[in-house]
Amino acid sequence: MNSNKISVLYLTHDEVEGRRFQQEFEQELEAVVVTTPAQCLALCSQPSALPFTAVLNAADPASGLGLRLMRVLKQEYRLAPPVLWLLPPPVAPALRAVLLESAGSELFSARDDQARLLTRLQFLARARPAAASYSSPYALRMPLSKRIMDVVCAGGALLVLSPLLLVLAALIKLESRGPVFYYSYRVGSGYRVFKFWKLRSMRTDADKLLDSMRGLNQYQSRGSSAGPEATGLAALCETCATAGTTCRQQLVDQRGRLICELHYRAQQKANEAPTFLKIANDPRVTRLGKFLRNTSLDELPQLYNVLRGDMSLVGNRPLPLYEAEKLLTDEYSRRFIAPAGITGLWQVTRRGKAGEMSEDERKALDIEYARNYSMKKDLEIILKTIPALFQKENV
Numbered sequence: 001m002n003s004n005k006i007s008v009l010y011l012t013h014d015e016v017e018g019r020r021f022q023q024e025f026e027q028e029l030e031a032v033v034v035t036t037p038a039q040c041l042a043l044c045s046q047p048s049a050l051p052f053t054a055v056l057n058a059a060d061p062a063s064g065l066g067l068r069l070m071r072v073l074k075q076e077y078r079l080a081p082p083v084l085w086l087l088p089p090p091v092a093p094a095l096r097a098v099l100l101e102s103a104g105s106e107l108f109s110a111r112d113d114q115a116r117l118l119t120r121l122q123f124l125a126r127a128r129p130a131a132a133s134y135s136s137p138y139a140l141r142m143p144l145s146k147r148i149m150d151v152v153c154a155g156g157a158l159l160v161l162s163p164l165l166l167v168l169a170a171l172i173k174l175e176s177r178g179p180v181f182y183y184s185y186r187v188g189s190g191y192r193v194f195k196f197w198k199l200r201s202m203r204t205d206a207d208k209l210l211d212s213m214r215g216l217n218q219y220q221s222r223g224s225s226a227g228p229e230a231t232g233l234a235a236l237c238e239t240c241a242t243a244g245t246t247c248r249q250q251l252v253d254q255r256g257r258l259i260c261e262l263h264y265r266a267q268q269k270a271n272e273a274p275t276f277l278k279i280a281n282d283p284r285v286t287r288l289g290k291f292l293r294n295t296s297l298d299e300l301p302q303l304y305n306v307l308r309g310d311m312s313l314v315g316n317r318p319l320p321l322y323e324a325e326k327l328l329t330d331e332y333s334r335r336f337i338a339p340a341g342i343t344g345l346w347q348v349t350r351r352g353k354a355g356e357m358s359e360d361e362r363k364a365l366d367i368e369y370a371r372n373y374s375m376k377k378d379l380e381i382i383l384k385t386i387p388a389l390f391q392k393e394n395v
Contacts, residue, residue, distance in 0.1 A: 005030040006125045007051055009081070011040065011065045012058045021058075028118055031056070037064045038187055038325050044077050045190040053125045055079070056117075058086040058110060061099060064325065074102055076333070082124065084117065086110040094258050142312070142339060145375055150313050154306035165300060168199060168292070175288045178204040181301055186318035188340030194310040196318055197301035201289025202282070302342045314378040315341025316366045332363055338370035345369040348384035 010031045012018050018033035025031065032052075034040045055073075059065035073079040082104030089109050091099075099107060108117050169180040179200060186196035285293065292298040305311040311318065318340035319327070327333060346365040369377075 006053050006121050008032070008121065009034060009040075009043075009052045009055045010058065011035075011055065011069075013060075013063065013065060017058065024114075025118075029121070034065075036321070036325065037069050038191060038193065038321050040065065040069060040073070041077075041191040042187070042193050044073060044079060045192065052081045053121055054081045055083045056086055057083055061085070061087075061095065067098065070102065072333075082106065084108060084120070086113075086117075092257075098258075143375070146312060146339070146378065147309075149375070149378075150306050153313055154303040158303050158307070161300060161303075164297075168297060168300075171288055172200055175286055176203070185321055186340070187321060187324035187336070188310060188318040189315070189336055189338060191324070191336055192310075193321070194305070194308075194318075196310075197304055199292055199298040199301060201286060201292045201298045202284045203286065299342055306342065310340065312339035312341045314343055314381050315339035315373075316344050316369055317341065317347070327363075332367070335363070335366035335370050338366070338373055343381060343385040345381060348381055 006028060007030045010018060010021055010033045012021075012033065013035055015033070015035055018031075018035065022029075022031050022033060032043070034043060055070075057065065057070065061067045070083050074083075083102060083106075085099050085105065085107045087107065087110055089112075091107060096107060099105060106120065108120075172180050181197055182200040182202075183195045183197050185193055187193055289298070302311060306313060316335050316338045324336075327335065344366070345368060346362050349365055
């Protein structure tokens, strides 16, 4: 970064607003703009990307980039820079109190406090101590033996299977127009985002049809039944009200009212869509694609991801961005401590058994692997993967 400028992390849901802020303060600030929680967590998991003087948060405090994410960064990622909130006036007193609960946090008017904001940032830049060593509790610690096994096995497999890959590539081109390979952005270990490669098994317009097919999601029926929209949450949950105490876990709604976090989370879980997306007999899949998926041959290009270090042979499945953004809580974020993998514990546990695995079971197996993975466990999973490759389920 330019040593003559003050480095800041700027959070906003509006990319246009982010560019405007960068241009307005380009002489004084070097602003890194982040527009999603996944981007923010991926950035904060990299030690070299954290010399920020402050975090400037212009997002709605009740949004995904708001108060909840700031708590995660402070408590789990040990984020040291202060959070300066940039909000339009007026700010409700209850909301102000919650925003300023973290030491060093301050509140500025998004429209009228530019001069005061720059003065504060200049003071913080001068007063900031020398950078200390940083280690995220969610950083991947890849054993050397596991990495050696990945490189040797993936490299050897690519050499041996290259004739088969050429044949499959020719068949894909003969069946339908479009590229042989398909990639999507996935979130792996430490919330790192990378290109995830597969042999194309779907129509070329498959991604455009996804939103219209979410009703076919196998996990839909396993989520909690959607309840009525939360139009008026009580300030206290039943537990706190019965005990006659004030709620110790409070949030601020969009109207500036204090509400019980436990009550809000329960209502939110009842209304939210499932985290994972899995469609049986997906109509977007081609005839050859069905064969590739049932034999898992479409996964072969991920050996290239293994060679690059994006993934391991065994690990937790890397998730699409929209799925990873739903797993930011302490309860589920531990799955990202483990390497991302081609195969893993949940795949060999109940894969291909008529969709019996629930969303909660899948999350639990991911967390179990993250806590206990070892070379012995990896070898056991690899041996179980061979029969699991030939699944009965068309997903």
